[in-house]
Every structure is written in structure tokens, then in C-alpha cells.
Amino acid sequence: MKTLIQSIFYREWHKTRLIVIGSFVVTISIMLYILLSFAHDVRASGLTTIVRDIAVNNLQPLAIFKLVPTILGALLAIGQFIPEVTDDKLKLTLHLPFNEHYILATLLGYGTLALSAVLSVGMLLSMIIGKYVPFTMLNYIIISVHPWLASGLITYALVAASIIEPYWARRISLLPIMLTFQFILLLDSQPMALSESWLFMIFSIVVSYIAPFYNMIRYKNGYIK
């Protein structure tokens, strides 16, 4: 089992290394831009004004980062699963002498870990804002980003599910879930606007990760409609 996980991880890394490295570069670049922009605003308007804006007017310094997890999640899923499906490699992989659920969980686990690592680096860099704002407010800013990170994971899982699904018309069945979840999670940039939606976020992540398993069974059994 350990060998299976290692082998699959190595294979996936070999396939997606450019996308993952590119994601790191993009995330670090965007975070550095956000920090430079924030420092520039502090020099221009004064730290007191900026911090007061965050406290009173709900200014979100990380607003530019909003769509980054979603886009990276989609790219990673495309880069990971399209070669699997077009070359029928996924069918061979699922016929390995292991439970297909474990195999797909390993594949999705690789993607989730890679995406989480990229976004974690971004969030670690964002902590540099703590040099300028009190800890209470840094907490307030960072927690507000969680819905966007959840949106990235949901996009990864649902795009993977869409790619695995063998019948093109059934891919549309995932549209209501994807659009509704993304719309709710990305609706409001106001910090902590989704602080009462933890249950909904967990529900949407769980459902999004169930979709690839359902489509995998259809793919492996050769359903054409």
C-alpha cells in the first residue's frame, strides 16, 4: 500500500511538475505584489489610515488573491486528469490489484496536497502583513481567506470529476453544484462575511470530493450514458 502511494505520487509529480512549480511561482509573485502594494499604500496614506480602514471599513488587503485558488485548482485538475483520460491510463490504473477507491483517493490526495502546499506558501507570505497590523486584525484578515481556499479545493475536485465522467452530457450535472458553491464562497470580499458558513463550507467540500468517486465507478464500468 505504501509502495502504491509512493509510486502514484511519483508518477503524478512527474506529470504535473511544471504545473505545480508554475503554481508556486504564480502564488509567490501575487503575494509579493500584494505586499509591495500594501507597503506602498502605507507609505502613501500612513499606517494609521490603512489600519483604521481595515478595522472600520472592512478593507481586505488580500482581495487580489480571491480567484487564485480557484484557477490553480482547475489547472491542476486539468493537468493531472486529462492525460489520464485521453490516453486511457486511468482505466489501467484503476485495474491495479487494489481497491479503486484507494487508488482514486491517492490520485486526489496528491492533487489536494500539492494545491494545499502551494496555497500554504501563499498564506505564510501573507503573514508578513502582521508586521503592520495588530495580531487581532491579522487573524481577522487571514480567516477571511478560508472560503477562497475552500473554493480552490472544490474546483479541483469538481473539475477532476468532470474530466473522469465518460458521458459529456453528464458533466453538465455538476454545473449547478460548481456554480452555486463558487458563487456563495466568492460572493463577498468583505472580511469574515462567511464566518457563519463553516458548516456549508464543509458540506460543499465533502460533496465535491464524492463526485469524482461516483464518476470513477461509471468510468471504470464503461457507462456511456
Place this chain on the structure above:
Amino acid sequence: MRIAKSYYYILLFAIGFCITISVPYLVHMATYTPQKYPLVLYSSQLRELVHIDYSDKEFPLTDKNGKKYTTSQFDSLMPLLNYKQLMAENKMPDSIHWLRTDMRMIVSYQIAVNISAERVNKPQSMAYPVFESLPTRVNEFATDYVFCLNEDAEVYNIATNYYDTEKTAIFRNELLKNKFVFPAQWVIGNTDTYKTYDYGYFSLDAEGKLFHIKCVNGKPFVRNTHLENSSGWHSFHPCETLRHNVYGILLSNDGRLARVTLDANGAYYAQWLDMPNIDPDNDAVRILGNIVAWNVTVSKPEGEYTYALSAWALSLLASEFIPAQKCTWDNINKWIFPLVILIKEPGSSFVSPKLISVNYDAIWFNIVLAFAYLIRKRRYGSPIKWYALMSILVFGIGAFMAMAFLPKNDVR
């Protein structure tokens, strides 16, 4: 495969849930028209509530009997609203209701307050700017400090991002000396820097006691207002007046409004507004006051209530109700959507899907959808799933569209 069935039902439920949220939202966006009510104010000359329509240039004023007045009559009948026009034409009366009316008097008694649950029920950073209430220079009351007041009191210097231990200790000691019990339930004040003066914040401690907190000459000022109410205080809505005599409006948990001032002895005084209770979590209130009367407008789902209260005693002078006009959304949603789940609950700035209403009248539309499902199943010779039929009868369009998006007819 049993597990495949479980996945299928979970996805079906999720799709149905998403459609139940998104379709009413889109239909609401396409069909909802916000209510438009005429401006209703108290006329000090007619001593009754009148309707004002600024779009009618010829007869902007209509009284309660339906009689219309010209623009110059409107100016004379509403002198406290049109005082600038009357003063420019030298037609301003010397007194109204035995009160001297010069420009300074009129402006100093004007007050405007907006009360809505969304202003209170919104995400907050829990850090509040410290303003100097007795600045040495006029309009220079902004300081470099913010304070946090929830589980404990903290003061930060935001110019240097430094946790000021000395000021924190002074602030904490002052709070404890006045028997403030942590954590604070809420802290509300005017955080805008574009204001003429600052009087600090009002905070409700854990035991429901209301405190007044401000910064005076660089030192914390904390006082227990001793304003008590059997149902507890829901929120505080600050306002500024040129006379500096009104702190704001307190709203109790049972929906009563009170004006907060200082009495002759310097003690805090809450004077109740003589009007019916409102719903603190749903109703919106607008108060426009002058030297003679306060016009209090309460917007409820069924319509708009306007009350005219005496500016001094806050006793009821007149009231009026204008029913809401039903728009297309109001007419159709109860027949089509058995469940209405909104992404943003009315009265809150938080984003969270919440069930707003259950419409039993939609059962007829659900029956039509159930028939459509049966006809389709018969036409293609598919077996009728009774759980699917029951879901359509109960959940309506959400279940019907979910089954259309995710049919269970896997074909190899």
C-alpha cells in the same frame, strides 16, 4: 453497487439543494421590484402627517384628505424642511409653536438616524479606533490607537504596530474599577472620522450593563450608565447633533426605542419613544427630527409605518400606515417555490444559506411537476421510483431539476 448508490443519492441531494438556492435567487433578481414609498413627514403648520413628492414640481405636497398644495404653499406649510428657501425669500416665521426659529436653532435641533439589523449584524474586526473627546484643536480627534474589547481589553498603537502595555493596563483597570464584566457583548460607536465631535462608544458587558467608554485628555473614561431594561439592550445607534445633547438611540430586545441623553444632574437618561414595538432583527427604522417633531418611519414586510412624535416629550402626535405593493416576485414565489433559501439573510450582512420561508401553496405546482415526471417515465417505459415522486411532491422544482440533471439510467 451499494456504494455507488450512496454516492448517487448524496450528489442528487446536493444538486437539488443547489438548485433550491440558485433558481429562486435568479427568479428573485428577475422579478423583484423594491418598494417605493412617498416621503411622509409631519407638518408643524397643519399638525398632521403629509406626503411629499419632489417629482411633482407643481403640487409637491398632499395632506391626509388628499388636498394638494403648490410649491410656495409647501414651503410655508413645511418651514422646518424648507427654511433655507423661506429665509432667502424673507418669509421665515419668527417662531413656530412658540419656539424661536433662527437658522442656528433649526439646524442645531436636526437629527437623522438610520437603524437596521444589517448595520449591527455585520462582520467586525473587533478593533475600534480611539478618538479624543476633548481635542485641543477642533476636528483633530483621531488618534494613533485602537482598542479591542471582547475577552479582555487591549490597546494598540497602530502607527508603530505596538501593543501598548501601559495604556492597556490603565484601560483594563478603569473598566474593572467600574465593574465591567468581560466579555463585551457589543461595542458600538461612530467610527467615522468625518464628524464634528466624538463622544466615544457604548458597550454592553456580559451581565447586560450598558457602559459609556471614551478617551478624555488621553485617559480612559468609563461610566456605567445604569440604564436598565427588563428585556435587555439589543443595540445602540449613534447620532450627532450640533447641540451635542443626544448620544443616540437604544434598541431593546423587545423592540422598543429610547433616546439617550443626559439629564439635568448629568446622569444618563433613556426616554422611550411613544410608538409600537418593532422587530429588532428585521425592521428598518429611519428617524428625521427637528425642533418640533421627530418623524419615525418603520419599514416592515407588510408596509411602512410613519409616526410623528413630539421632539421634547416623544409622545405620539400622528401615525400613518402605507401598505406594501406586491411585485411580481411576491405574487409568484409562493406558488412555485415550496422552500426559499436565501444566501444572505435579510437583516444580516453575513453570507450564509438560510431557509427563509416554506410555501405550502406551492403544492399545486409540485403536483404538476409530479405528473410531468410520471408522463415522462411512462413514455420511456422506465420504472417509477416512489421516493423520487415523493421528493418532487415535497421539494418541488429543486428535486425535479436534480433528477433531470442526474438521471439514474446508467447505460453501458
